[in-house]
Amino acid sequence: MGELEDVCARAWPAVVTRPLGRWLLRASGGYTGRANSALAVGSPGVPLPAALRAVVSFSAEHGIRPYVQAVVGDEVEAALPGLGWEVNLAHPKGAESAVLTSALGSGPRWAPAAGTGVEVVGSPPPGWFELAVGGEPSAAQRAVLTSGPRVGFASLREGGAVVGVARGCVVGDHLHIAVLEVRSGYRRRGCARRLLAGLDAWAAAHGARRRVLQVATHNEAALALYRGLGYAESHRYRYWVPA
Template identity: 50%
Template sequence: MRAAGGFTGRANSTLTCGDPGLPVPAALRAVQGFAREHGIKPTAHVTTGSVHEQAIEAAGWRVDHDHPGGAASQVMTGPLEKFADGVAESRDLPGWWELAAGSEVSAVQRHVLGSGDDVCFASLTENDVVVAAVRGAVVEDVLHVARLAVRPAHRRRGLARRLMGELAGWGLAHGATTCVLQVAEHNEAAIRLYEDLGCTEHHRYRYWIPAGS
């Protein structure tokens, strides 16, 4: 069960993996109680097509089609050596937060995006303005990629590909061999980019909420 002041769906949902140790309806009531306690919407993070999803649907929950980033996401993985090109410099710039997180840095954003021993705030700048940003974090031998963003006026110039290559190089330098990233399944342009970099689909997940929400 995760709560972070409402910033990102993953950080404010309950991950449904393994045996909850009690019947699913009771587990979902615990999810609702946790959400009330922390002032967030009760949400289950569920692997698409899993037995957990079937049980959660049978308990009367529904897919959260109104989720801001889309109800369903695709998790992709790939080897870093296929697209590493250069080594990103981690720069904790105000412009990074404005582009990647949508606002100036807050304590909640800092906690969600900055936690960990090996975290990289990679960016590309033009005229001292951050025009592309991405966040990476190495856990064991896996580089977790998130918050890739390019300003609209600077798109279609290969900046996302370049930044991903530099982040992959940073990941290799910090002991990672594989990347994992999550992308909304309707974001076809991003999926094509990641496929071109050698990433493939691992699984998909959806957010579920109580039917009466």
């Protein structure tokens, strides 16, 4: 679990990070919970109340709401309610997410249809940001999405138009997958599977042997897709805020 959380954090680097013991304080102008929260895995090196005060202070310093990303069922999460924190049920992407992992290449193979294919390149191609974030990215969005040890930007085109995008990042021997988006009107046509297969092939060429991703537990369609591709749940995490 700790190794996977480290991979995910390195693959999705915040604009500002600050260690607190084994915790990681992160701020990125409010873009995504993962890049604007304290990753509370392991010991913060100080008593938990002091660590939470440090989270609040760091968040105020960077103009973001205080968040703690805690693993469901661990000691940190168990202590948070008694210290005045609560699960953020209003989080726009969902309060609880699952971390899924698998061996690279497990699950059924997917062959793109004739005349279409997935391109994976080292910088966002034209049209990628438009689908990924809905337009021109903010400085924080661009920084988070383009940073990481080895980032690949996957795109699927039909008729010259970008109809699907995804982001992969190779960290050690892991492929981390994020930002899987398919244009309305092209969904349920295998585009997501093609994008994922393209990232698999790209990552394998760069030494990856396993893959990992994070998905909201209420996203049943995505969970079904990933299970069909051989993913299994490692653990879950939730976002906590001061009550």
